[in-house]
Amino acid sequence: MSTQTLNAPTAAPSAAPPHPVREFWTYFSANRGAVAGLVVIVLVLLCALFAPLIAPHEPNLTNNAVFLKPPFWQEGGSLSYPLGTDAIGRDILSRLLFGARLSLVIGIAVVALAIVVGIVLGLIAGYFKGIADIAIMRLMDILMTMPSLLLAIVIVAILGPGLMNAMLAVAIVVLPHYVRITRAAVIAEASKDYVVAAQVSGAQTIRLMFSEILPNCAAPLIVQATLGVSTAILDAAALGFLGLGAQPPTPEWGTMLADAREFVLRAWWVVTFPGLAILITVLAFNLLGDGLRDALDPKLKR
Amino acid sequence: MLRFIFTRLSLVIPTFIGITLLAFFLVRLVPGDPIETMAGERGIDAARHAQLLTEYGLDRPLLVQYGKYIERVVQGDLGKSIVTRENVLTEFGQLFPATIELAICAILIALIVGLPAGIIAAVKRNSIFDHGVMGISLTGYSMPIFWWGLLLILLFSVQLGITPVSGRIAVQYFIEPVTGFLTVDSLLAGDIDAFWSALSHLVLPAIVLGTVPLAVIARMTRSAMLEVLGEDYIRTARAKGMAPIRVVAMHALRNALIPIVTVIGLQVGALFTGAILTETIFSWPGVGKWLIEAISRRDYPVLQGGTLMLGVVVMSVNLFVDLLYGLINPRIRHAR
Amino acid sequence: MPLLEIENLSVEFPTSQGTLRAVDRIDLTLEEGEVLGVVGESGSGKSVTMLALMGLVGYPGRVRADKLRFDGRDLLTMSARERRQLTGKDVAMIFQEPSTSLNPCFTIGFQLAETLRKHEGMDNKAAKRRSIELLEQVGIPAPESRLKAFPHQMSGGMNQRVMIAMAIACNPRLLIADEPTTALDVTIQAQILDLLMSLQRERNMALVLITHNMGVVAETAQRIMVMYAGQIMEERKVDALFANPQHPYSAALLAALPERSEHATRLATIPGMVPGLNDRPKGCLFSPRCAYATDHSRNIQPELRDWADGRVRCHYPLGDPQRDAARARDEAGQATEAAR
Numbered sequence: 001m002s003t004q005t006l007n008a009p010t011a012a013p014s015a016a017p018p019h020p021v022r023e024f025w026t027y028f029s030a031n032r033g034a035v036a037g038l039v040v041i042v043l044v045l046l047c048a049l050f051a052p053l054i055a056p057h058e059p060n061l062t063n064n065a066v067f068l069k070p071p072f073w074q075e076g077g078s079l080s081y082p083l084g085t086d087a088i089g090r091d092i093l094s095r096l097l098f099g100a101r102l103s104l105v106i107g108i109a110v111v112a113l114a115i116v117v118g119i120v121l122g123l124i125a126g127y128f129k130g131i132a133d134i135a136i137m138r139l140m141d142i143l144m145t146m147p148s149l150l151l152a153i154v155i156v157a158i159l160g161p162g163l164m165n166a167m168l169a170v171a172i173v174v175l176p177h178y179v180r181i182t183r184a185a186v187i188a189e190a191s192k193d194y195v196v197a198a199q200v201s202g203a204q205t206i207r208l209m210f211s212e213i214l215p216n217c218a219a220p221l222i223v224q225a226t227l228g229v230s231t232a233i234l235d236a237a238a239l240g241f242l243g244l245g246a247q248p249p250t251p252e253w254g255t256m257l258a259d260a261r262e263f264v265l266r267a268w269w270v271v272t273f274p275g276l277a278i279l280i281t282v283l284a285f286n287l288l289g290d291g292l293r294d295a296l297d298p299k300l301k302r
Numbered sequence: 303m304l305r306f307i308f309t310r311l312s313l314v315i316p317t318f319i320g321i322t323l324l325a326f327f328l329v330r331l332v333p334g335d336p337i338e339t340m341a342g343e344r345g346i347d348a349a350r351h352a353q354l355l356t357e358y359g360l361d362r363p364l365l366v367q368y369g370k371y372i373e374r375v376v377q378g379d380l381g382k383s384i385v386t387r388e389n390v391l392t393e394f395g396q397l398f399p400a401t402i403e404l405a406i407c408a409i410l411i412a413l414i415v416g417l418p419a420g421i422i423a424a425v426k427r428n429s430i431f432d433h434g435v436m437g438i439s440l441t442g443y444s445m446p447i448f449w450w451g452l453l454l455i456l457l458f459s460v461q462l463g464i465t466p467v468s469g470r471i472a473v474q475y476f477i478e479p480v481t482g483f484l485t486v487d488s489l490l491a492g493d494i495d496a497f498w499s500a501l502s503h504l505v506l507p508a509i510v511l512g513t514v515p516l517a518v519i520a521r522m523t524r525s526a527m528l529e530v531l532g533e534d535y536i537r538t539a540r541a542k543g544m545a546p547i548r549v550v551a552m553h554a555l556r557n558a559l560i561p562i563v564t565v566i567g568l569q570v571g572a573l574f575t576g577a578i579l580t581e582t583i584f585s586w587p588g589v590g591k592w593l594i595e596a597i598s599r600r601d602y603p604v605l606q607g608g609t610l611m612l613g614v615v616v617m618s619v620n621l622f623v624d625l626l627y628g629l630i631n632p633r634i635r636h637a638r
Numbered sequence: 639m640p641l642l643e644i645e646n647l648s649v650e651f652p653t654s655q656g657t658l659r660a661v662d663r664i665d666l667t668l669e670e671g672e673v674l675g676v677v678g679e680s681g682s683g684k685s686v687t688m689l690a691l692m693g694l695v696g697y698p699g700r701v702r703a704d705k706l707r708f709d710g711r712d713l714l715t716m717s718a719r720e721r722r723q724l725t726g727k728d729v730a731m732i733f734q735e736p737s738t739s740l741n742p743c744f745t746i747g748f749q750l751a752e753t754l755r756k757h758e759g760m761d762n763k764a765a766k767r768r769s770i771e772l773l774e775q776v777g778i779p780a781p782e783s784r785l786k787a788f789p790h791q792m793s794g795g796m797n798q799r800v801m802i803a804m805a806i807a808c809n810p811r812l813l814i815a816d817e818p819t820t821a822l823d824v825t826i827q828a829q830i831l832d833l834l835m836s837l838q839r840e841r842n843m844a845l846v847l848i849t850h851n852m853g854v855v856a857e858t859a860q861r862i863m864v865m866y867a868g869q870i871m872e873e874r875k876v877d878a879l880f881a882n883p884q885h886p887y888s889a890a891l892l893a894a895l896p897e898r899s900e901h902a903t904r905l906a907t908i909p910g911m912v913p914g915l916n917d918r919p920k921g922c923l924f925s926p927r928c929a930y931a932t933d934h935s936r937n938i939q940p941e942l943r944d945w946a947d948g949r950v951r952c953h954y955p956l957g958d959p960q961r962d963a964a965r966a967r968d969e970a971g972q973a974t975e976a977a978r
Contacts, residue, residue, distance in 0.1 A: 030654065033437075141313075142320030145617050146609075149575035150593070154324065154609055157597050158331045234446055238579055241448045242594055257449055261583075264452050265460055272456075275449025283444040290440070427697070534733060535741040540694055542753045542804065543726030545719075556743045632743055632788045 027295040034291020040284035048100040055094035056080065059251040063089035068267045084269040086260065092270065095251035096277050102252045103233050103281060106167055110232035111225050113171040118178025119221070123209050125179065126186030137183070140176035148173045149238055156244045163236075163252065166245035170235045174228050181224055185217025219296040226289035230282040237278050253278045303635050306628045314621055321613035325606045326371050330364075332602065380607030385599050390607035394589060398611075399482025400470060401588030404580065405573050407504055408512035409566070416516040417562075420523025424531060425550055427524075435520060442517030447576055451510040451583035458506060465506050468585035472499040507584045511576045515569040522565040526558040533557070560631050567623025571616045641812060641844050642668040642691075645705035649683075649690050649868075652698055658915045660686045660699075662868040665942070670811065671842040675855030675876065677891065678865035681912045684848045687865075688814045692731055693721050709811065727757040730805035734817040736797035740789035746773075746800050747785030750807065757808045772803040776833060795826035799833070806837060812844045813837075819854070831858065852895050856880055864888045867912050867923040874948025884946060884955040886928050922953070930954055934968035 028034055047054065069085040070077040077084060083093040125136040143151065155169035189195060190213060198212050239245035240254025248255055253274045260270035338351075355361050362370075374380075380390040416439075423435040459467045466472070470484055475496040477487045485504060488496035530536065531554055539553040540546075578590035585591065589608060596604035628634040649661035661683045668674055676684045690701045693713070706713040708729060713721060733739040741749060750772065751765035760768060766785065773781030776799040789797055798818060805813055815834060819827035835858055838845045847858055855862050856876060863873040864887060872885040883889040892898060893906040910927040913919060917926075921938050925931040935953045942951040953968070954961040 026654070033440075138316050138320070142317055142324070145317055145321070145571065145620060146324070146613055147571045147574040147578075147616060149578055150609060150612055153578070153593070153597065154328055154605070157605055158328060230444060234444070237446055238448060241446075241579070242582065244597070254446070254448075257446075257452070261452065264456055268456055271449070271452050275446055275453065278446045278449060279441070279444060282446070283441055286440055286444050534735055534738040537689075537694055538733065538739045538801070538804075539741065541692055541726060541731045543722040543724070543756060544752070545722060553741055553744075557741070633790050636788060636791060 024295050028291055031291040031294060033287045034295075037284040037287030037291065040280060041288060044100050044281055044284070045104065047097050048104050051094075051097040051101055055091075055097045056082070057091035057094040059090065059095045059098040060249045061090060061094075065089065068263065068270070070267070071269050083273050084267070086256075086270050087263055087267075090249075092273055095256060096253070096273060098251045099253045099256065099274070099277065100281070102163075102246065102250065103237070103278070106163075106170075106236045106252075107229035107233045107285070110167050110171045110174065110236070111228040113168075114174045114228065115178050115221065115225055117171075118175050119182050119214070121175075122179040122182025123186055123213070126183035127190060127209055127213075133183075136179065140179050143173070144176045149235065152235060152239060153242070153244060156239060161244045161247065163246040163250065166236055166239040167232075169239070170232050173235065174231055177224055177228065178221065181220045182217055185220065186213055189213045189216050223289055223293040223296060226285055226292055230285035230289070233278065233285070234282050303628060306634055307625060310621060310624045310628075314617060317617050318614070321610060321617065322372060322375060323368070324613070325610040326368055328606050328609060329602050375610065380610065381603035383596075383604045384601045385604075390603055391611075393592070393604070394608060394611050397587060397589045397592050399479075400484075400586060401574075401577050401581070401590060403483040403485065404504065404507055404511060404586060404588060405570075405577060407508035408510075408573065408576070409515060409569070411508055411512035412516035412519050412569075413566070416519030417523055420520040421527055421550065421555065423520070423524045424527030427528060432524075436524070439517040439520040442513045443521070445513055445517075447510055447513055448579045448583055450513060451506070451580060454506050454510060455583070465502050470500065470503050470587060471496065472503075475499055507580050507586055510583070511573065511580045514572060514576060515566075518565060518569055518572075519562070523558065523562055526561045527554055530554045530558045560627065563623060563627055563630060567620055567627075570619040570623070574612055574616060639710050640667040641670045641672075641709055642666070643705055643707040644691065645703060647687065647690060647701070647703040647706065649686050649695055650700045650702075652700075653915060655915055660868050661690060663942075664870060666863065666870075666873075668812070668844050668846070671838075671844055672861065673838060673845045673847065673859045675859030675862045676846060676848045676865060677850060677852055677855055677862060679850060679912050681867075681914075682865040683868035684865050685816050686868075688731065688816060688846060688848060692725050692729060692814070693718075694725075694731075723757070726753055727808040728810055729812045729814070730808070730810040731814040731816065732798070732801045732805045732818050735821050736801050737789060737794050737821075739801055740797055742789055744788075745785065746787050746789065746792070750785075750800070750804055753804055753807045768807070769803075772807055773800070775806075775837075776800070776803045777829075778803070794822050795830065798822060798826075798830055802830075802833065802837070806841070806843075809841060810843055812846070814846045814848070816848045817850070818847075820849075834858075852891055853897065864891065867918075869923060869951060870942055870949065871924065871952070872948065872950045874946070878947060882946075882957055884948070884950045884957050885924075885952050886930055886956065887924050889956060890927075922951075930965065932965055932968045934971070 063085065066081060066085045066089045068087055069081050069089075071084045072079045072082050074084075081091050081093070083091075083096070085091055086095070121136050121140075125133040146154075152166070152169040152173050155172060156165050159165040159168065186209070195208065195212055198208055236245055237252070237254030237257070240252045241258045243258055246252035246255045248259060256274040257271065260267075260274065264271050378391055380394075382388065383390055383393060386393065419435045419439070423432040426432055455467055458465045471477070471488075475488070475493065477484055477491055477493065477496055477500075480487050480490055484500040485497060488494075488500050527550075531550075535557075536549060536554055539549045544553070574590070577588060578594060580586065581588045581590035582594055589612065593605060593608045593612075595601075596608065644664060644666040647661060647664040647666075648659060651658045651660055664683075664687055666687075676687070678684050686695065686699075689695050690703075691706070691713075695701050703714060708724065711724075713724075716724075740746070747766065747769055750769040751760075751762065754760045754765040754768055755762075758765075758768075769785060770781045773784060778784055778796060778799050784792070784796075789800075792800070802818075813834075818834065819830050822830060831854065834845065834847075837843075845858075847855065849855060859876050861874070862876045862879050864871045864879075864885065866887050872879065872883070872888045874884070879888060880892065883892055887908075890906070890908045894908065898906075908927055913923060913926070919925050919936065921934075921936040922928070922931065922940055925936045928935070932953075938953075940951050940953045942949050945955055946957055954965050958964070
């Protein structure tokens with residue numbers, strides 16, 4: 001019997017699969033939580049950007065006439081201080097708006113620092129292997145063994161309290177995640193054909209790492225960075241709360257809570273609003289991060 | 303299994319060295335002279351300074367100093383608190399049961415609520431219950447627990463007056479420490495009133511400390527169960543005609559527990575992080591509050607010793623969880 | 639009364655891009671002791687059909703049927719509890735991947751005894767005795783010591799024997815084997831197949847053998863059902879189909895058999911792929927890959943009809959003496975329509 005093939009006279013009219021960006025957006029926008037997170041982040045960002053324009057008062061301006069004034073809907077409140085005032089007569093809403101600036105800067109700066117250092121260390125560990133790999137990864141393991149806040153506290157204890165030192169401490173604490181992700185991605189990618197091909201065609205090692213390998217571990221890094229912003233905001237606020245982060249009178253949310261602690265019995269609003277601001281912002285970044293992970297991780301796609 | 307244990311044990315050594323290095327350099331890296339640092343704010347005269355320098359071996363090379371430090375640590379000498387003049391290890395030993403009592407209750411709450419919630423969410427995926435559990439747990443995961451604690455105080459202590467605001471037990475009770483856990487000790491002493499007092503002091507801090515682990519456990523349980531429920535052997539179990547409850551509670555959960563135990567283990571580190579904040583809010587007399595006070599008093603020996611001890615505790619728990627992981631995973635248990 | 643009656647069975651899965659119909663209006667009857675081969679490419683709905691019969695199509699799949707009867711008992715109206723008493727006992731199933739189909743956390747003995755305890759009400763001791771017997775029957779050496787083994791400690795072939803032992807534990811009247819040999823080494827494949835066939839003969843149980851290997855069907859089955867994209871394309875006696883395939887797809891599958899292209903320099907292939915959700919043709923689902931497709935067959939889906947002692951879903955069955963005329967007529971009809 002001779003070779004017999006059924007000839008297909010016409011190619012199947014296959015609908016082209018959707019464009020990757022489009023597909024990403026389809027998955028992402030189907031996740032209502034993630035979209036909500038994105039919207040909240042944009043709102044917080046706008047508040048931070050236009051804080052001087054929207055805020056009814058100077059964040060550090062004290063007013064002797066209005067100590068612990070309740071929010072406007074409560075007896076004794078007024079619309080000129082919509083969310084009330086703190087113990088020395090500062091407008092809480094204004095402080096929260098300016099605090100949004102600080103929290104976003106903290107979150108982004110910490111993650112940026114951690115991601116840059118993390119990528120470099122991860123690339124070195126994953127690409128050169130050997131002693132460099134062992135040394136870096138053992139160090140990261142030790143960092144991960146220590147309770148994160150304790151580690152941050154120790155670092156701040158060494159460097160002295162303050163916002164910059166707190167940010168540095170948090171960056172060190174979250175560093176291992178980025179090193180691990182980059183290293184794992186490098187090891188997985190480095191053995192693939194296209195990297196070998198690039199190597200054979202004479203690409204330089206450094207160039208290879210940044211131009212060929214790095215783009216391919218971007219997805220998990222983006223997800224981790226988004227989630228990292230929330231960790232950074234939370235940890236920096238915790239340090240502020242413990243008196244080790246931003247120092248008064250800086251309108252940082254954690255620091256505001258620390259100031260408010262003693263008034264918890266008398267003025268619920270000085271305690272409630274800063275914490276709510278932290279919760280909403282952190283939750284928004286976590287929702288966004290989860291949504292990004294689901295949309296970028298093909299394993300979870302149906 | 304033996305090889306597995308051996309590998310895990312050998313991994314502990316570099317971690318331990320790392321923790322001691324961290325603690326060792328903690329005092330060295332603080333700006334200023336270590337003797338002055340350790341002497342505190344009262345200052346010290348030059349002759350005494352020189353004498354102490356030799357006494358502590360601070361004029362010797364760094365490596366020798368580190369060797370001396372390790373020698374002392376291994377003998378259980380973590381130095382003396384500048385403030386109380388107490389042995390650091392003794393103080394740690396007195397305060398640690400309070401932290402452990404709190405931590406155990408927190409993790410129990412997290413397990414009792416988180417595990418079933420995660421399992422049911424996975425089985426009823428995309429249901430209202432599932433979305434609810436996931437929404438609440440993400441909120442819990444995002445919670446600034448120092449604020450959460452204040453809110454609960456505001457609600458339960460201030461508004462409702464159900465629970466006390468701070469401390470471990472009402473002042474009128476004195477319980478002879480046996481286990482160091484006041485809830486247990488009061489029962490051992492047969493003092494029911496003291497037990498209720500201890501319990502009412504414990505409940506809010508435990509809820510606050512358990513919040514984040516609860517959220518993590520619920521989320522992890524759900525995703526582990528979802529993964530396992532899609533496995534071939536689950537289909538086999540159903541093809542055998544097994545009841546759904548048996549398929550979920552035995553065939554699926556037994557497998558899902560392997561990653562879940564790992565996550566619970568990782569939560570122990572986070573638990574001590576949370577304990578520092580929780581103890582500060584509720585004035586709970588544990589090691590977390592002790593460490594924070596040490597910072598504000600610049601009590602560096604306490605900070606150094608406490609950091610070392612907490613690091614060692616977390617490391618030991620991680621090791622224990624690792625070994626447990628080997629025990630519940632037949633692939634490792636029966637590997638030669 | 640037939641052992642198994644299926645009428646108009648469909649299984650659908652909602653996806654983000656629309657509903658995927660994995661099984662499309664399947665009719666099937668099976669007699670006691672009969673061996674049926676179900677063939678088709680991956681994604682043709684063979685497995686899903688049988689999973690639907692077992693009640694194993696999980697969320698978010700939807701199963702619909704006009705009739706689903708086993709031994710005269712209506713599976714559709716039965717309570718879930720009653721149905722579970724049937725599955726695993728009277729209807730049993732084994733799967734493609736033996737190593738992942740056994741629970742890695744429990745011993746072989748436990749997993750075997752579980753079935754026996756559930757359906758036969760045996761105590762641990764009796765279950766153990768019976769388990770050893772079963773392992774012996776499926777040709778596992780030193781069965782007593784194997785009871786304590788975990789699946790990862792055994793080879794794929796051994797695990798598949800365990801799966802078979804588990805399936806036949808309660809003397810099922812219907813055994814569904816879903817590609818039971820695909821994941822195994824070639825030498826083991828023949829052993830497992832022999833084992834299945836000898837068990838089938840001994841116990842006179844009906845056997846549905848899902849495979850994409852026509853050769854396996856030729857050796858084992860009495861009847862064959864060819865599936866494509868969730869639909870039955872052709873169904874008849876094995877000898878008849880192998881001698882004179884009526885559907886172009888069946889013919890193409892046969893042509894792709896290595897034994898049939900002995901003198902050829904290249905193995906025959908079927909160009910194209912099984913249509914997915916996005917590219918489902920309007921007419922005959924096979925038309926994009928069919929050499930004999932006309933505009934008529936591309937636009938109008940043929941119905942499954944009785945044909946030559948079997949059934950076929952084709953406008954122009956290969957054995958139809960008038961097929962050339964019919965094709966010419968359809969082409970011409972289409973042409974005049976286009977001219978108008």
